[in-house]
Every structure is written in structure tokens, then in C-alpha cells.
Amino acid sequence: MLKLSIPFIFFVFLSCIVGNAQKDTLGEKAYNMEKLTIDSLLTKYVFSSSNGLKMPYRLFSPNNEAQTKIPLVVFLHGRGDRGVDNDSKIYHEAGIIINSNSLLGNTMQSQYPCHILIPQCSDKTENEEWAKWIGNSPETPFKGLGTDGTYKMSTEPSESGAAALELIEQTIKDKNIDTDRVYIIGLSMGGFGTWEFTARKPHLFAGAIPMAGYSDPDQLEKIKHISFWIFHGDMDKWNPVAGSRTMFKLLSNSNADVRYTEYTNTGHRESFKKAFNEAELIPWLFSKKRKMNSSQEKL
Known part of the structure; x- marks a missing residue:
């Protein structure tokens, strides 16, 4: 420990x-x-992915790893923190790292022992994001984003998205990870990524917390077995709250395990600041175990 x-x-x-x-x-x-x-x-590493992208990332692992398998928590940062510097900006808004209930702390690790993985999205082109949608290109980075907070997911992932998913799978292989308790949290651009990663690899994740992001409602059938807690502010000027409302309604109608918290009179960044201060957030997340659709097999 x-x-x-x-x-x-x-x-x-x-x-x-x-x-x-x-x-x-x-x-x-x-x-x-x-x-x-x-x-x-948070130890610095660089991951060489099969698509040729060298992805900087941080990894926290307990010094004395337990013999029993423990969860993996993945955090996806926002758009302004892209790059290759691998500095503190990639976690500076991650409440699971920086607030008084940080998962790095002795007390929290005794209650919720875990590994924490924080990849950094590339900024080599203007349109490089965790997500990849139809219309997204270097010339038109935001084309295809609807005013209703939705988009249509591209057939192929972004380079950073593909590399990060490969890194998650490699970390699961390399570390003593409980494969039934892999969690993902993302804010803003990372909120996009949280929705998208669960859709592209729906067998990986037990619980997901998308904060203030866009989403693709057409992915519902792939992800409805995953537990979600969605956060958004009702005055978000960057990423419309309508997208989160839509996903909550669709998941609820599918009898999914889903919670939704919408903060009143709250803008973009303030919404995820409030979300990380929710007392139930960490206990809720760590209570979740992976469920599978009938078409999926466990790792």
C-alpha cells in the first residue's frame, strides 16, 4: 500500500x-x-503506439502493489492541454488528483487502491482530438459538431484516440489490473473521449464519467451495459448541455445504470469543478463492475 x-x-x-x-x-x-x-x-512515460504516434502519459501505481488485482482509472484531459510536454497541465483539472479527496492520498488509497493512467492528446494538427467525427479535418476541425451537442462518430478513431486505447489495453496487460473494474473519466474534450472510448471498446469499461462533452447517440446499443454518471452545466457556452440530456434520456429509456447531474447557472469549467467535489463520486465509481452485452466476450 x-x-x-x-x-x-x-x-x-x-x-x-x-x-x-x-x-x-x-x-x-x-x-x-x-x-x-x-x-x-505521477511517473512520466512515452508510449509508442502501432500507428506510429509517440504518446506521453503519466502513470500512478501504488509503491507496494497488492497481490490482489486492483482497478485502473483513466483520466482524459481537455483540448487546451494537448501537446507533447507531459507536464502538470494534463492533470491540473483532474479532481481525482488535485483536490482534498485525491486518489493519491494515503487514506483514499487504503479505501480505493488503484492505478491511475493519464495520457496526453497530440496537438500535431488542429483537429487532433480524443474523438473523431464525420467532418473533422485539419481544415475544418469543428465541422460536424451539432448545436444539439451531438456528432456522428467516424469509422476510424483519431490517432490519439487509437493510441490511448492501445495504451489502456497495454497497461491492463502490464499491471495487476482488475479487468472488471476499469474506469474512465473525461472533461470537455475528454468528455467527448469518454463517450467515444466506451463506444469503440465497450468490453473494456465498467464505469464512465463524461463531463461537459459532445456525444453520438447512435452508439447507444454498444454502451448501454456500462454504468454512466454524466455531468454538465446548464449555461455551458462551449459544449451544449442538450447532448448530455439526450444521452441521459436514451440510456434511461434503455434501463441502463445511469445518473445525470446538471448544475444550474453553471458554465463549462465550473461544471467539472463541481462534479469532482461530489461526495458520492468516488464511492459510486469504485462500486461498479464490468457487465457484458451478449455479443461481447470478457478479456
Whole structure:
């Protein structure tokens, strides 16, 4: 089990009190130390995928991995964090990493031991995203996105999407992962990716948390066996809330295991900040186990 020092726990707690913006000396030192400690726990790697893309990623694994298999949590960042630098921006909005209930902490690891995988999406072309939809090209990166928050998924994934899915499968092979408890969380562009990854590899995931993303309703039959908790703000100016409402309705009508939280008077980024502070979020996620459609086989 991971053993974190008392100073780390203190700094996480202290930063929640003083906030990022406080300028007194002790607050600044505590905040900077917390960032350094968190960053050191997320080991940097580069994955060479079969499509030729070299994908930077971070991986957290408990220092003393248990003999029993443990879950894998995948986090997909937003569009502004694409690149190849593999720095802290790829997790800076991930509440499962940075808030007071961080899964890196001693207490949370004792309750919810897990590996955490954070890939970084490429920015080599303007249209490179976790998702790939009809109309999406370097010349027309946003063509095909409907005002209703939906799109039509392309037959082939994006290079980054394909590489990330391959990386997830490789991590499952390499680590002591409970294949019935693989979870995915994504915000904004990562919300797109969460919907899309579950549709492209529906046998992989037990639970999914898409936050403030677009989706393809035509993928319903592939994903309705997966547990979803959907989040969106009703005043989102970037990704229309209508898409999340549609998916919730379709999944509900299919008797799927689905929850939906829509925040009133809430914009884009504020919605996932609120979502990560939901007290039930982590217990809900870790309670889920993989279910299979009749046409699918377990790994």
C-alpha cells in the first residue's frame, strides 16, 4: 500500500484552506510543495503506439502493489492541454488528483487502491482530438459538431484516440489490473473521449464519467451495459448541455445504470469543478463492475 509522508497530507489539507491565490509565504510554499509532491507520484512515460504516434502519459501505481488485482482509472484531459510536454497541465483539472479527496492520498488509497493512467492528446494538427467525427479535418476541425451537442462518430478513431486505447489495453496487460473494474473519466474534450472510448471498446469499461462533452447517440446499443454518471452545466457556452440530456434520456429509456447531474447557472469549467467535489463520486465509481452485452466476450 502506498505510504505518503505526513508533510504531504498536511500540504494537501493546507492548500484547500489557503487556496491557490493566497500570497502569504507559508501558503505559497505549501501550495508549491503540494504540486511538486503530486507531480513526483505521477511517473512520466512515452508510449509508442502501432500507428506510429509517440504518446506521453503519466502513470500512478501504488509503491507496494497488492497481490490482489486492483482497478485502473483513466483520466482524459481537455483540448487546451494537448501537446507533447507531459507536464502538470494534463492533470491540473483532474479532481481525482488535485483536490482534498485525491486518489493519491494515503487514506483514499487504503479505501480505493488503484492505478491511475493519464495520457496526453497530440496537438500535431488542429483537429487532433480524443474523438473523431464525420467532418473533422485539419481544415475544418469543428465541422460536424451539432448545436444539439451531438456528432456522428467516424469509422476510424483519431490517432490519439487509437493510441490511448492501445495504451489502456497495454497497461491492463502490464499491471495487476482488475479487468472488471476499469474506469474512465473525461472533461470537455475528454468528455467527448469518454463517450467515444466506451463506444469503440465497450468490453473494456465498467464505469464512465463524461463531463461537459459532445456525444453520438447512435452508439447507444454498444454502451448501454456500462454504468454512466454524466455531468454538465446548464449555461455551458462551449459544449451544449442538450447532448448530455439526450444521452441521459436514451440510456434511461434503455434501463441502463445511469445518473445525470446538471448544475444550474453553471458554465463549462465550473461544471467539472463541481462534479469532482461530489461526495458520492468516488464511492459510486469504485462500486461498479464490468457487465457484458451478449455479443461481447470478457478479456
